[in-house]
Amino acid sequence: MMKQADLVKRVRKMAKEVDLSFELKREGGNHTIYELGGKKIVVPRHREINELTTKGILKTTEEAVASHTKKIRRRNPRGHQMKITAIATQSEGWWAIEVPEVGFMTQAKRLTEIENMARSLVVDVLEIKPETVEVEVKVVLDDEIANTVKEAVSQMREAQKQLAAASKASFDAVNELRNRTGLSVREVAKLLQISAGRVTQISQKDAPATAPVEGEGNFHVLTVAESKRADFVLAN
Secondary structure, three states: OEEHHHHHHHHHHHHHHOOOOEEEEEEOOOEEEEEEOOEEEEEEOOOEEOHHHHHHHHHHHHHHHHHOOOOOOOOOOOOOOEEEEEEEEEEOOEEEEEEOOOOEEEEEOOHHHHHHHHHHHHHHHHOOOHHHEEEEEEEEEOHHHHHHHHHHHHHHHHHHHHHHHHHHHHHHHHHHHHHHHOOOHHHHHHHHOOOHHHHHHHHOOOOOOOOOOOOOOOEEEEEHHHHOOHHHHHHO
16 A cells, blocks of 8 residues: 555655646546646545556556656547446455446446546546446456356346246236136145135235346456457456
């Protein structure tokens, strides 16, 4: 871990060594925006910065120092939706977050904070509205753990789909038998091999709606190998 103040001092020293200007531009929601020779340097406003995020910030600094390039402005057309990928890797008790679309890194203490910090990073850098930024989170885990999680998610999704299909099938069967054959509740229960109470319960409900399967959201798991393939990260 590196203290935020020490990281800023280090960047300032690197700039001074090559006579590059380094100045505070503004304070964003969760990040401080500096400008180094025309290039943005974005630092999370946490007391300490994890190793991976520190390396990312120093890499950006080294690129600015080496190239002396003019300021690169990355803009999002006003009001347009912007989709970004937040690639999160554990580092010293934190989650180091890389956002390839803007080329900056940030960090979050908890997994549940990754999406917000990634969105805040883009908002702070590009000065756009939070609601225009759509975030897809990709969490990098050790291969064995990642594959176990993927299998569990896949199995749970499949089970939910089967449960939804079974619910619809039982609803259709109960109502067909009751309305078209005139069978009693007990007779229907006998045919479907369920209790009479369950038949009554099903027959009193509305037709089951098709609900989204839990787990189909903006969080995904990557193995370490997958995380190193830019084409895979951005396409999956």
